[in-house]
Amino acid sequence: xxxxxxxxxxxxxxxxxxxxxxxxxxxxxxxxxxxxxxxxxxxxxxxxxxxxxxxxxxxxxxxxxxxxxxxxxxxxxxxxxxxxxxxxxxxxxxxxxxxxxxxxxxxxxxxxxxxxxxxxxxxxxxxxxxxxxxxxxxxxxxxxxxxxxxxxxxxxxxxxxxxxxxxxxxxxx
Numbered sequence: 126x127x128x129x130x131x132x133x134x135x136x137x138x139x140x141x142x143x144x145x146x147x148x149x150x151x152x153x154x155x156x157x158x159x160x161x162x163x164x165x166x167x168x169x170x171x172x173x174x175x176x177x178x179x180x181x182x183x184x185x186x187x188x189x190x191x192x193x194x195x196x197x198x199x200x201x202x203x204x205x206x207x208x209x210x211x212x213x214x215x216x217x218x219x220x221x222x223x224x225x226x227x228x229x230x231x232x233x234x235x236x237x238x239x240x241x242x243x244x245x246x247x248x249x250x251x252x253x254x255x256x257x258x259x260x261x262x263x264x265x266x267x268x269x270x271x272x273x274x275x276x277x278x279x280x281x282x283x284x285x286x287x288x289x290x291x292x293x294x295x296x297x298x
Contacts, residue, residue, distance in 0.1 A: 132186045132195060135160065139181060142167075144174045144267045150180055161193045170197035171292035174266040178203030193194065202264035217279070222288050226275040228232075228235055229293070234266035235260075244274060244287065252284045253278050263290040 135153050137160065142149025147164040160183065167175060175181070180203070184196040228246045229255065235242025240257040251277065260268065268274070273293035278285055 132150075132184050134182060134198065135144045135185050136180070137181050139175050139177055141177050142175045142266060144269075149175070151183060158192055160198075163194070166194050167197060168199055170200070171224065171294040172197075172200070173263060173269050173272055176195070176203050176261045178263050179264045182205075194215045196251060200264045202262050222277060222279070225279065225288065227275040227277055227289075229276045230276045230287075232268045232270055232274060234270050234271040237267050242268060244276060246278065246285055247278070253287050254281070254283070255287045255290060259287055260290055265290055 135151075135155075136265075137153040138152040139162070140152050140159060142162060144164065147163050150159040151162050151253060162181075164173070166183075167173065180201040182198040183194040184198065185192050186195050203231070222284075229246040230246045232254065232255075233243040233245055235255060237257060242255050244255055245251065245254040246253060257266070260266070261268055266291075272296040275291040276287045277289040279288050280286075
């Protein structure tokens with residue numbers, strides 16, 4: 126039997142992922158060794174990052190270097206009971222926010238250390254504020270300048286604000 130050809134679908138949680146290093150690890154729900162998640166595999170899914178604690182379903186393969194993810198099938202944002210509400214979102218119902226149309230956008234800049242950045246909806250020069258908490262709730266950890274996204278936007282207390290950030294492919298569905 127050749128282990129290099131054996132693949133399996135696995136559910137797990139992202140232990141950590143570092144976009145700068147280009148990799149991270151997933152802990153399988155049923156235990157076992159950590160699973161390497163390479164940035165290229167994540168990019169094939171349409172994302173450049175994933176939030177620590179996000180639930181994932183991946184296709185894995187045992188290699189001579191350990192278990193590695195070959196494909197990402199799904200990503201769900203991390204669950205957290207201690208989420209502080211963002212002031213701009215307090216007056217909105219989550220179900221109402223989900224009804225807002227996804228818009229294609231491109232990242233202008235994002236600084237994870239500062240906790241925010243901006244994007245522009247295609248065809249509009251207006252800046253859309255992206256808070257790191259919205260990014261985390263959307264299952265992402267970081268954004269790169271020029272990255273294509275699908276976002277839901279509200280007119281918040283201080284201007285346009287993203288309330289959800291998705292991979293570009295989400296805008297196509």
